[in-house]
Amino acid sequence: MVRILTLMFLGLFSAFSLADTLDDAKASGKLTLAVANEIPYGYLSSDGEPKGEAPEIALHTLKALGIDDVEVLVTEFGSLIPGLKAGRFDVIAAGMYINPKRCKQILFSNPTYTIGEGFLVKNDNPQSLHSYEDVKKNGDLKLGVMAGAVEFGYAKDYGIALDQIVTLPDYPSGVAALKAGRIDALAGTVLTMAELGKKDDAVMLAQPFEDLVIDGKKVNGYGGFGFRPGDERLRDAFNEHLAGFIGSDEHIALVEPYGFGRHTLPGDVTAEQLCTP
Template identity: 65%
Template structure:
Protein backbone atom coordinates (compact mmCIF):
# COMPACT_ATOMS: atom_id res chain seq x y z
CA UNK A 1 0.00 0.00 0.00
CA UNK A 2 2.85 2.34 0.88
CA UNK A 3 4.50 1.69 -2.46
CA UNK A 4 1.26 2.39 -4.33
CA UNK A 5 0.72 5.63 -2.36
CA UNK A 6 4.33 6.63 -2.93
CA UNK A 7 4.02 6.03 -6.68
CA UNK A 8 0.80 8.08 -6.68
CA UNK A 9 2.50 11.00 -4.90
CA UNK A 10 5.50 10.88 -7.25
CA UNK A 11 3.20 10.76 -10.29
CA UNK A 12 1.16 13.67 -8.94
CA UNK A 13 4.32 15.69 -8.30
CA UNK A 14 5.65 14.91 -11.80
CA UNK A 15 2.32 15.97 -13.31
CA UNK A 16 2.35 19.20 -11.30
CA UNK A 17 5.90 20.01 -12.37
CA UNK A 18 5.04 19.28 -15.99
CA UNK A 19 1.90 21.41 -15.75
CA UNK A 20 3.88 24.26 -14.21
CA UNK A 21 6.49 23.94 -16.95
CA UNK A 22 3.87 24.10 -19.71
CA UNK A 23 2.25 27.11 -18.04
CA UNK A 24 5.62 28.83 -17.62
CA UNK A 25 6.45 28.44 -21.29
CA UNK A 26 3.41 30.50 -22.25
CA UNK A 27 3.62 33.05 -19.46
CA UNK A 28 6.29 35.36 -20.85
CA UNK A 29 4.79 35.54 -24.34
CA UNK A 30 1.30 36.13 -22.97
CA UNK A 31 2.60 38.64 -20.42
CA UNK A 32 4.52 40.80 -22.90
CA UNK A 33 1.59 40.79 -25.32
CA UNK A 34 -0.83 41.83 -22.60
CA UNK A 35 1.47 44.55 -21.28
CA UNK A 36 2.85 45.54 -24.68
CA UNK A 37 6.32 45.77 -23.12
CA UNK A 38 9.47 43.67 -22.82
CA UNK A 39 13.03 44.13 -21.56
CA UNK A 40 16.08 43.07 -23.56
CA UNK A 41 19.67 42.73 -22.30
CA UNK A 42 22.73 44.17 -24.08
CA UNK A 43 26.44 44.43 -23.23
CA UNK A 44 27.04 47.90 -24.72
CA UNK A 45 29.17 46.38 -27.49
CA UNK A 46 29.21 48.31 -30.76
CA UNK A 47 27.99 47.30 -33.33
CA UNK A 48 26.18 44.26 -31.87
CA UNK A 49 24.06 45.64 -29.07
CA UNK A 50 24.25 48.93 -27.17
CA UNK A 51 22.25 52.03 -26.24
CA UNK A 52 22.30 55.57 -27.61
CA UNK A 53 23.04 58.53 -25.29
CA UNK A 54 19.25 58.79 -24.89
CA UNK A 55 19.06 55.18 -23.71
CA UNK A 56 17.45 53.86 -26.89
CA UNK A 57 18.34 50.37 -28.21
CA UNK A 58 20.87 50.38 -31.05
CA UNK A 59 23.07 47.91 -32.91
CA UNK A 60 22.44 44.85 -35.06
CA UNK A 61 20.67 42.69 -32.47
CA UNK A 62 18.49 45.32 -30.71
CA UNK A 63 17.36 46.74 -34.08
CA UNK A 64 16.20 43.30 -35.22
CA UNK A 65 14.68 42.56 -31.81
CA UNK A 66 12.55 45.72 -31.90
CA UNK A 67 11.26 44.81 -35.37
CA UNK A 68 10.44 41.20 -34.46
CA UNK A 69 8.87 42.12 -31.11
CA UNK A 70 6.75 44.79 -32.77
CA UNK A 71 5.54 42.10 -35.18
CA UNK A 72 4.57 40.05 -32.12
CA UNK A 73 2.49 42.93 -30.79
CA UNK A 74 5.01 44.32 -28.31
CA UNK A 75 5.63 48.03 -28.92
CA UNK A 76 7.61 49.05 -25.84
CA UNK A 77 11.12 47.53 -25.84
CA UNK A 78 13.15 48.48 -22.76
CA UNK A 79 16.91 47.92 -22.42
CA UNK A 80 19.14 46.74 -19.59
CA UNK A 81 22.91 47.16 -19.99
CA UNK A 82 25.19 44.67 -18.25
CA UNK A 83 28.64 43.12 -18.64
CA UNK A 84 28.82 40.42 -21.30
CA UNK A 85 29.63 37.74 -18.73
CA UNK A 86 26.47 38.65 -16.81
CA UNK A 87 24.06 38.30 -19.74
CA UNK A 88 23.16 34.64 -19.26
CA UNK A 89 22.94 34.85 -15.43
CA UNK A 90 20.87 38.03 -15.80
CA UNK A 91 18.47 36.38 -18.25
CA UNK A 92 18.02 33.32 -16.06
CA UNK A 93 17.50 35.54 -13.01
CA UNK A 94 14.73 37.47 -14.77
CA UNK A 95 16.48 40.84 -15.07
CA UNK A 96 15.41 40.87 -18.73
CA UNK A 97 13.53 38.57 -21.10
CA UNK A 98 15.76 38.32 -24.18
CA UNK A 99 19.52 38.60 -24.73
CA UNK A 100 19.94 40.92 -27.73
CA UNK A 101 23.73 41.25 -27.76
CA UNK A 102 24.75 39.34 -30.89
CA UNK A 103 25.86 36.48 -28.64
CA UNK A 104 27.61 33.60 -30.39
CA UNK A 105 25.69 30.33 -30.32
CA UNK A 106 27.91 27.66 -28.77
CA UNK A 107 27.20 24.15 -27.38
CA UNK A 108 28.22 25.26 -23.88
CA UNK A 109 25.80 28.20 -23.89
CA UNK A 110 23.07 26.03 -25.40
CA UNK A 111 23.09 24.00 -22.18
CA UNK A 112 22.06 27.13 -20.26
CA UNK A 113 19.66 28.98 -22.55
CA UNK A 114 17.61 28.65 -25.74
CA UNK A 115 18.92 30.36 -28.88
CA UNK A 116 17.12 31.71 -31.89
CA UNK A 117 18.50 30.80 -35.28
CA UNK A 118 21.52 33.00 -36.12
CA UNK A 119 21.18 36.43 -37.72
CA UNK A 120 24.81 36.82 -38.84
CA UNK A 121 28.17 35.07 -39.18
CA UNK A 122 31.59 36.67 -38.79
CA UNK A 123 35.29 35.99 -38.17
CA UNK A 124 37.81 37.15 -35.59
CA UNK A 125 40.24 40.08 -35.33
CA UNK A 126 42.78 41.84 -33.08
CA UNK A 127 43.03 45.42 -31.93
CA UNK A 128 46.68 46.51 -31.56
CA UNK A 129 48.67 49.68 -30.97
CA UNK A 130 49.25 51.85 -34.02
CA UNK A 131 51.79 50.33 -36.36
CA UNK A 132 51.28 46.90 -34.77
CA UNK A 133 54.78 47.02 -33.20
CA UNK A 134 54.84 43.33 -32.25
CA UNK A 135 53.36 42.15 -35.56
CA UNK A 136 50.41 40.35 -33.99
CA UNK A 137 48.32 39.27 -36.97
CA UNK A 138 46.77 36.10 -35.63
CA UNK A 139 46.53 33.67 -32.73
CA UNK A 140 49.70 31.91 -33.91
CA UNK A 141 51.70 35.10 -33.23
CA UNK A 142 50.37 35.21 -29.66
CA UNK A 143 51.36 31.59 -29.13
CA UNK A 144 54.90 32.03 -30.45
CA UNK A 145 55.79 35.29 -28.67
CA UNK A 146 56.09 36.53 -25.10
CA UNK A 147 52.97 38.72 -25.24
CA UNK A 148 49.61 39.17 -23.53
CA UNK A 149 46.22 38.77 -25.21
CA UNK A 150 43.17 40.53 -23.79
CA UNK A 151 39.75 38.86 -23.98
CA UNK A 152 36.38 39.95 -22.65
CA UNK A 153 34.94 38.05 -19.69
CA UNK A 154 32.45 35.42 -20.83
CA UNK A 155 33.43 35.77 -24.51
CA UNK A 156 34.22 32.95 -26.93
CA UNK A 157 37.69 34.40 -27.49
CA UNK A 158 38.85 33.00 -24.14
CA UNK A 159 37.94 29.52 -25.32
CA UNK A 160 39.48 30.12 -28.74
CA UNK A 161 42.81 31.13 -27.18
CA UNK A 162 42.80 28.14 -24.84
CA UNK A 163 41.84 25.67 -27.59
CA UNK A 164 44.49 27.13 -29.88
CA UNK A 165 47.07 26.20 -27.26
CA UNK A 166 47.90 29.64 -25.91
CA UNK A 167 49.09 29.43 -22.31
CA UNK A 168 46.74 30.71 -19.63
CA UNK A 169 49.50 33.02 -18.40
CA UNK A 170 49.28 34.93 -21.67
CA UNK A 171 45.53 35.56 -21.44
CA UNK A 172 44.17 38.60 -19.59
CA UNK A 173 40.42 38.65 -18.88
CA UNK A 174 38.72 42.05 -18.92
CA UNK A 175 35.16 43.09 -17.96
CA UNK A 176 34.38 44.99 -21.19
CA UNK A 177 35.96 46.39 -24.35
CA UNK A 178 36.57 49.92 -23.06
CA UNK A 179 38.67 48.31 -20.32
CA UNK A 180 40.41 46.28 -23.01
CA UNK A 181 41.31 49.37 -25.03
CA UNK A 182 42.65 51.04 -21.88
CA UNK A 183 44.72 47.94 -21.07
CA UNK A 184 46.09 47.91 -24.61
CA UNK A 185 47.12 51.56 -24.53
CA UNK A 186 48.73 51.20 -21.09
CA UNK A 187 50.77 48.17 -22.19
CA UNK A 188 49.03 45.72 -19.87
CA UNK A 189 48.12 43.68 -22.97
CA UNK A 190 49.64 43.59 -26.47
CA UNK A 191 46.49 42.74 -28.42
CA UNK A 192 42.76 42.71 -27.77
CA UNK A 193 40.72 39.87 -29.30
CA UNK A 194 37.16 40.07 -30.57
CA UNK A 195 35.13 39.88 -33.74
CA UNK A 196 36.55 41.80 -36.67
CA UNK A 197 33.53 44.13 -36.66
CA UNK A 198 33.93 45.04 -33.01
CA UNK A 199 37.67 45.59 -33.34
CA UNK A 200 37.20 47.75 -36.44
CA UNK A 201 34.57 49.80 -34.62
CA UNK A 202 36.84 50.33 -31.59
CA UNK A 203 39.74 51.38 -33.82
CA UNK A 204 37.65 54.23 -35.25
CA UNK A 205 37.11 55.68 -31.78
CA UNK A 206 40.76 56.04 -30.76
CA UNK A 207 43.62 57.16 -32.98
CA UNK A 208 46.18 55.31 -30.84
CA UNK A 209 44.95 51.84 -31.78
CA UNK A 210 44.14 50.03 -35.03
CA UNK A 211 42.72 46.83 -36.47
CA UNK A 212 45.50 44.29 -37.13
CA UNK A 213 45.76 43.88 -40.89
CA UNK A 214 46.10 41.46 -42.52
CA UNK A 215 44.65 38.93 -40.06
CA UNK A 216 45.28 35.20 -40.28
CA UNK A 217 41.89 33.39 -40.22
CA UNK A 218 41.54 31.39 -37.02
CA UNK A 219 41.75 27.61 -37.41
CA UNK A 220 41.36 25.19 -34.51
CA UNK A 221 41.89 21.45 -35.00
CA UNK A 222 41.66 21.91 -38.76
CA UNK A 223 38.34 23.75 -38.63
CA UNK A 224 37.75 27.35 -39.64
CA UNK A 225 36.36 29.31 -36.71
CA UNK A 226 33.45 31.49 -37.64
CA UNK A 227 30.99 32.81 -35.12
CA UNK A 228 27.21 32.84 -35.54
CA UNK A 229 25.20 35.21 -33.37
CA UNK A 230 21.60 34.97 -32.23
CA UNK A 231 19.13 35.87 -29.47
CA UNK A 232 18.97 34.16 -26.07
CA UNK A 233 15.87 33.02 -24.15
CA UNK A 234 15.20 31.29 -20.84
CA UNK A 235 14.81 27.50 -21.23
CA UNK A 236 11.20 27.72 -19.98
CA UNK A 237 10.22 30.38 -22.55
CA UNK A 238 9.62 27.97 -25.42
CA UNK A 239 6.51 29.82 -26.64
CA UNK A 240 8.33 33.16 -26.87
CA UNK A 241 11.35 31.47 -28.43
CA UNK A 242 9.19 29.72 -31.04
CA UNK A 243 7.19 32.83 -31.94
CA UNK A 244 10.35 34.94 -32.21
CA UNK A 245 12.11 32.35 -34.37
CA UNK A 246 9.10 32.09 -36.66
CA UNK A 247 9.08 35.85 -37.29
CA UNK A 248 12.85 35.87 -37.69
CA UNK A 249 12.71 33.25 -40.45
CA UNK A 250 10.71 35.51 -42.72
CA UNK A 251 12.85 38.57 -42.03
CA UNK A 252 16.54 37.62 -42.25
CA UNK A 253 18.19 38.41 -45.61
CA UNK A 254 15.20 40.43 -46.85
CA UNK A 255 15.76 43.93 -48.24
CA UNK A 256 14.31 45.40 -45.05
CA UNK A 257 16.70 43.39 -42.88
CA UNK A 258 19.78 44.28 -44.93
CA UNK A 259 18.89 47.99 -44.99
CA UNK A 260 18.46 47.87 -41.21
CA UNK A 261 21.84 46.29 -40.40
CA UNK A 262 24.07 47.85 -43.08
CA UNK A 263 24.69 51.01 -41.01
CA UNK A 264 26.29 48.72 -38.41
CA UNK A 265 28.63 47.05 -40.92
CA UNK A 266 26.50 43.94 -41.55
CA UNK A 267 24.97 42.84 -44.85
CA UNK A 268 24.91 40.03 -47.37
CA UNK A 269 28.57 39.30 -46.52
CA UNK A 270 27.56 38.41 -42.95
CA UNK A 271 24.52 36.31 -43.88
CA UNK A 272 24.18 33.15 -41.73
CA UNK A 273 23.06 31.20 -44.80
CA UNK A 274 21.29 27.99 -43.92
CA UNK A 275 22.88 27.64 -40.50
CA UNK A 276 20.54 26.90 -37.58
CA UNK A 277 20.81 27.03 -33.80
CA UNK A 278 20.18 23.29 -33.69
CA UNK A 279 23.30 22.60 -35.73
CA UNK A 280 25.41 25.06 -33.76
CA UNK A 281 24.28 23.59 -30.44
CA UNK A 282 25.43 20.07 -31.33
Protein backbone atom coordinates in the same frame (compact mmCIF):
# COMPACT_ATOMS: atom_id res chain seq x y z
CA MET B 1 -6.90 13.26 0.94
CA VAL B 2 -3.18 13.36 0.20
CA ARG B 3 -3.82 12.15 -3.35
CA ILE B 4 -6.51 14.75 -3.91
CA LEU B 5 -4.27 17.52 -2.62
CA THR B 6 -1.44 16.27 -4.78
CA LEU B 7 -3.65 16.23 -7.86
CA MET B 8 -4.93 19.69 -7.02
CA PHE B 9 -1.35 20.90 -6.67
CA LEU B 10 -0.32 19.32 -9.96
CA GLY B 11 -3.32 20.90 -11.64
CA LEU B 12 -2.36 24.31 -10.32
CA PHE B 13 1.26 23.74 -11.35
CA SER B 14 0.16 22.82 -14.87
CA ALA B 15 -2.02 25.91 -15.09
CA PHE B 16 0.82 28.15 -13.98
CA SER B 17 3.27 26.47 -16.34
CA LEU B 18 1.03 27.27 -19.29
CA ALA B 19 1.58 30.97 -18.68
CA ASP B 20 4.93 31.93 -20.11
CA THR B 21 6.90 34.97 -21.16
CA LEU B 22 5.31 35.11 -24.62
CA ASP B 23 1.77 35.04 -23.20
CA ASP B 24 2.64 37.64 -20.58
CA ALA B 25 4.33 39.90 -23.11
CA LYS B 26 1.43 39.73 -25.57
CA ALA B 27 -1.04 40.45 -22.79
CA SER B 28 0.91 43.42 -21.42
CA GLY B 29 2.69 44.53 -24.58
CA LYS B 30 5.90 44.67 -22.54
CA LEU B 31 9.23 42.86 -22.71
CA THR B 32 12.77 43.54 -21.47
CA LEU B 33 15.92 43.07 -23.55
CA ALA B 34 19.53 43.14 -22.37
CA VAL B 35 22.59 44.39 -24.25
CA ALA B 36 26.27 44.54 -23.29
CA ASN B 37 26.91 48.03 -24.72
CA GLU B 38 29.09 46.53 -27.46
CA ILE B 39 29.10 48.37 -30.76
CA PRO B 40 27.89 47.29 -33.32
CA TYR B 41 26.02 44.35 -31.76
CA GLY B 42 23.85 45.91 -29.06
CA TYR B 43 24.20 49.18 -27.17
CA LEU B 44 22.48 52.37 -26.06
CA SER B 45 23.20 55.64 -27.84
CA SER B 46 24.18 58.78 -25.92
CA ASP B 47 20.51 59.71 -25.67
CA GLY B 48 19.54 56.27 -24.35
CA GLU B 49 18.15 54.83 -27.58
CA PRO B 50 18.73 51.11 -28.33
CA LYS B 51 21.07 50.62 -31.27
CA GLY B 52 22.96 47.80 -32.96
CA GLU B 53 22.26 44.74 -35.06
CA ALA B 54 20.54 42.72 -32.34
CA PRO B 55 18.24 45.40 -30.85
CA GLU B 56 17.17 46.54 -34.33
CA ILE B 57 16.14 43.01 -35.29
CA ALA B 58 14.59 42.31 -31.87
CA LEU B 59 12.46 45.45 -31.91
CA HIS B 60 11.31 44.66 -35.45
CA THR B 61 10.44 41.10 -34.42
CA LEU B 62 8.64 42.10 -31.21
CA LYS B 63 6.57 44.69 -33.08
CA ALA B 64 5.50 41.95 -35.48
CA LEU B 65 4.47 39.89 -32.44
CA GLY B 66 2.39 42.76 -31.07
CA ILE B 67 4.84 43.77 -28.35
CA ASP B 68 5.57 47.51 -28.51
CA ASP B 69 6.68 48.48 -25.00
CA VAL B 70 10.29 47.27 -24.88
CA GLU B 71 12.79 48.17 -22.17
CA VAL B 72 16.48 47.77 -22.95
CA LEU B 73 18.93 47.23 -20.09
CA VAL B 74 22.74 47.34 -20.16
CA THR B 75 24.86 44.79 -18.31
CA GLU B 76 28.38 43.39 -18.57
CA PHE B 77 28.71 40.66 -21.17
CA GLY B 78 29.63 38.08 -18.55
CA SER B 79 26.42 38.87 -16.64
CA LEU B 80 24.06 38.32 -19.58
CA ILE B 81 23.38 34.61 -19.08
CA PRO B 82 23.20 34.78 -15.24
CA GLY B 83 20.90 37.81 -15.48
CA LEU B 84 18.62 36.09 -17.98
CA LYS B 85 18.37 32.97 -15.85
CA ALA B 86 17.67 35.08 -12.76
CA GLY B 87 14.75 36.79 -14.53
CA ARG B 88 16.22 40.30 -14.58
CA PHE B 89 15.31 40.54 -18.29
CA ASP B 90 13.58 38.37 -20.88
CA VAL B 91 15.82 38.23 -23.95
CA ILE B 92 19.54 38.63 -24.60
CA ALA B 93 19.88 40.95 -27.60
CA ALA B 94 23.65 41.30 -27.66
CA GLY B 95 24.67 39.35 -30.77
CA MET B 96 25.81 36.51 -28.50
CA TYR B 97 27.61 33.66 -30.24
CA ILE B 98 25.77 30.35 -30.16
CA ASN B 99 27.91 27.45 -28.93
CA PRO B 100 27.38 24.12 -27.12
CA LYS B 101 28.55 25.40 -23.74
CA ARG B 102 26.06 28.25 -23.74
CA CYS B 103 23.32 26.03 -25.15
CA LYS B 104 23.52 23.95 -21.96
CA GLN B 105 22.41 27.01 -20.03
CA ILE B 106 19.94 28.89 -22.23
CA LEU B 107 17.91 28.64 -25.44
CA PHE B 108 18.97 30.35 -28.66
CA SER B 109 17.19 31.59 -31.74
CA ASN B 110 18.59 30.66 -35.10
CA PRO B 111 21.56 32.90 -35.98
CA THR B 112 21.13 36.30 -37.61
CA TYR B 113 24.75 36.78 -38.72
CA THR B 114 28.17 35.19 -38.98
CA ILE B 115 31.51 36.96 -38.54
CA GLY B 116 35.20 36.25 -38.08
CA GLU B 117 37.86 37.30 -35.57
CA GLY B 118 40.26 40.24 -35.33
CA PHE B 119 42.86 41.92 -33.11
CA LEU B 120 43.08 45.48 -31.88
CA VAL B 121 46.71 46.61 -31.57
CA LYS B 122 48.66 49.79 -30.95
CA ASN B 123 49.15 52.05 -33.94
CA ASP B 124 51.59 50.68 -36.51
CA ASN B 125 51.22 47.24 -34.90
CA PRO B 126 54.67 47.27 -33.22
CA GLN B 127 54.66 43.50 -32.55
CA SER B 128 53.42 42.65 -36.09
CA LEU B 129 50.50 40.62 -34.76
CA HIS B 130 48.31 39.28 -37.54
CA SER B 131 47.07 35.98 -36.10
CA TYR B 132 46.57 33.89 -32.98
CA GLU B 133 49.68 32.02 -34.11
CA ASP B 134 51.77 35.20 -33.73
CA VAL B 135 50.80 35.34 -30.05
CA LYS B 136 51.23 31.62 -29.46
CA LYS B 137 54.81 31.52 -30.72
CA ASN B 138 55.99 34.35 -28.46
CA GLY B 139 55.47 33.53 -24.79
CA ASP B 140 56.23 37.10 -23.73
CA LEU B 141 53.12 38.47 -25.43
CA LYS B 142 49.79 39.05 -23.68
CA LEU B 143 46.40 38.68 -25.37
CA GLY B 144 43.40 40.49 -23.87
CA VAL B 145 39.92 38.94 -24.00
CA MET B 146 36.58 40.08 -22.60
CA ALA B 147 35.12 38.15 -19.66
CA GLY B 148 32.42 35.75 -20.83
CA ALA B 149 33.32 36.10 -24.51
CA VAL B 150 34.34 33.20 -26.75
CA GLU B 151 37.86 34.49 -27.37
CA PHE B 152 39.19 33.01 -24.12
CA GLY B 153 38.18 29.56 -25.33
CA TYR B 154 39.54 30.23 -28.81
CA ALA B 155 42.94 31.26 -27.42
CA LYS B 156 43.06 28.30 -25.03
CA ASP B 157 41.99 25.78 -27.68
CA TYR B 158 44.51 27.20 -30.13
CA GLY B 159 47.25 26.47 -27.63
CA ILE B 160 48.08 29.91 -26.29
CA ALA B 161 49.41 29.56 -22.74
CA LEU B 162 46.98 30.55 -20.00
CA ASP B 163 49.47 32.98 -18.49
CA GLN B 164 49.44 34.86 -21.81
CA ILE B 165 45.65 35.38 -21.71
CA VAL B 166 44.41 38.41 -19.78
CA THR B 167 40.68 38.56 -18.99
CA LEU B 168 39.13 42.04 -18.84
CA PRO B 169 35.61 43.06 -17.76
CA ASP B 170 34.73 44.93 -20.97
CA TYR B 171 36.24 46.32 -24.15
CA PRO B 172 36.91 49.85 -22.87
CA SER B 173 39.04 48.21 -20.16
CA GLY B 174 40.75 46.24 -22.92
CA VAL B 175 41.59 49.37 -24.88
CA ALA B 176 42.99 50.98 -21.73
CA ALA B 177 45.09 47.87 -21.01
CA LEU B 178 46.41 47.88 -24.58
CA LYS B 179 47.39 51.54 -24.46
CA ALA B 180 49.05 51.05 -21.07
CA GLY B 181 51.10 48.10 -22.37
CA ARG B 182 49.48 45.50 -20.08
CA ILE B 183 48.45 43.54 -23.17
CA ASP B 184 49.88 43.44 -26.69
CA ALA B 185 46.61 42.77 -28.52
CA LEU B 186 42.91 42.71 -27.76
CA ALA B 187 40.89 39.90 -29.35
CA GLY B 188 37.28 40.08 -30.48
CA THR B 189 35.09 40.00 -33.55
CA VAL B 190 36.47 41.95 -36.48
CA LEU B 191 33.52 44.35 -36.43
CA THR B 192 33.99 45.19 -32.76
CA MET B 193 37.74 45.63 -33.11
CA ALA B 194 37.29 47.84 -36.18
CA GLU B 195 34.77 50.00 -34.30
CA LEU B 196 37.10 50.38 -31.32
CA GLY B 197 39.91 51.35 -33.68
CA LYS B 198 37.80 54.16 -35.13
CA LYS B 199 37.23 55.68 -31.72
CA ASP B 200 40.82 56.01 -30.50
CA ASP B 201 43.74 57.37 -32.48
CA ALA B 202 46.24 55.34 -30.43
CA VAL B 203 44.95 51.92 -31.57
CA MET B 204 44.02 50.21 -34.81
CA LEU B 205 42.58 47.04 -36.31
CA ALA B 206 45.37 44.59 -37.18
CA GLN B 207 45.38 44.15 -40.94
CA PRO B 208 45.72 41.81 -42.65
CA PHE B 209 44.50 39.13 -40.22
CA GLU B 210 44.70 35.38 -40.75
CA ASP B 211 41.50 33.39 -40.33
CA LEU B 212 41.48 31.50 -37.04
CA VAL B 213 41.56 27.75 -37.66
CA ILE B 214 41.13 25.26 -34.79
CA ASP B 215 41.25 21.48 -35.34
CA GLY B 216 41.29 22.07 -39.07
CA LYS B 217 38.10 24.15 -39.05
CA LYS B 218 37.84 27.85 -39.79
CA VAL B 219 36.32 29.59 -36.78
CA ASN B 220 33.38 31.81 -37.57
CA GLY B 221 30.99 32.95 -34.88
CA TYR B 222 27.22 32.83 -35.37
CA GLY B 223 25.17 35.21 -33.23
CA GLY B 224 21.55 35.06 -32.16
CA PHE B 225 19.12 35.84 -29.34
CA GLY B 226 19.13 34.16 -25.94
CA PHE B 227 16.07 32.97 -23.99
CA ARG B 228 15.39 31.28 -20.66
CA PRO B 229 14.79 27.52 -20.61
CA GLY B 230 11.03 27.18 -20.58
CA ASP B 231 10.53 30.05 -23.01
CA GLU B 232 10.50 27.79 -26.06
CA ARG B 233 7.34 29.44 -27.38
CA LEU B 234 8.98 32.87 -27.34
CA ARG B 235 12.10 31.45 -28.99
CA ASP B 236 9.98 29.69 -31.61
CA ALA B 237 8.02 32.89 -32.32
CA PHE B 238 11.33 34.69 -32.91
CA ASN B 239 12.53 31.93 -35.22
CA GLU B 240 9.30 31.96 -37.21
CA HIS B 241 9.65 35.68 -37.84
CA LEU B 242 13.40 35.51 -38.53
CA ALA B 243 12.88 32.81 -41.17
CA GLY B 244 11.07 35.24 -43.45
CA PHE B 245 13.02 38.34 -42.44
CA ILE B 246 16.76 37.57 -42.38
CA GLY B 247 18.18 38.24 -45.83
CA SER B 248 15.25 40.39 -46.96
CA ASP B 249 15.85 43.86 -48.34
CA GLU B 250 14.24 45.28 -45.19
CA HIS B 251 16.62 43.34 -42.96
CA ILE B 252 19.70 44.38 -44.94
CA ALA B 253 18.69 48.05 -44.85
CA LEU B 254 18.20 47.79 -41.09
CA VAL B 255 21.64 46.33 -40.30
CA GLU B 256 23.89 47.88 -42.97
CA PRO B 257 24.51 51.03 -40.89
CA TYR B 258 26.23 48.76 -38.34
CA GLY B 259 28.55 47.05 -40.82
CA PHE B 260 26.40 43.97 -41.41
CA GLY B 261 24.87 42.98 -44.73
CA ARG B 262 24.62 40.17 -47.23
CA HIS B 263 28.27 39.31 -46.53
CA THR B 264 27.39 38.41 -42.92
CA LEU B 265 24.23 36.34 -43.60
CA PRO B 266 24.31 33.00 -41.72
CA GLY B 267 22.97 30.90 -44.59
CA ASP B 268 21.11 27.74 -43.61
CA VAL B 269 22.97 27.23 -40.32
CA THR B 270 20.61 26.61 -37.39
CA ALA B 271 20.92 26.95 -33.63
CA GLU B 272 20.40 23.20 -33.33
CA GLN B 273 23.50 22.60 -35.44
CA LEU B 274 25.54 25.15 -33.50
CA CYS B 275 24.47 23.65 -30.17
CA THR B 276 25.68 20.20 -31.16
CA PRO B 277 29.22 19.49 -29.84
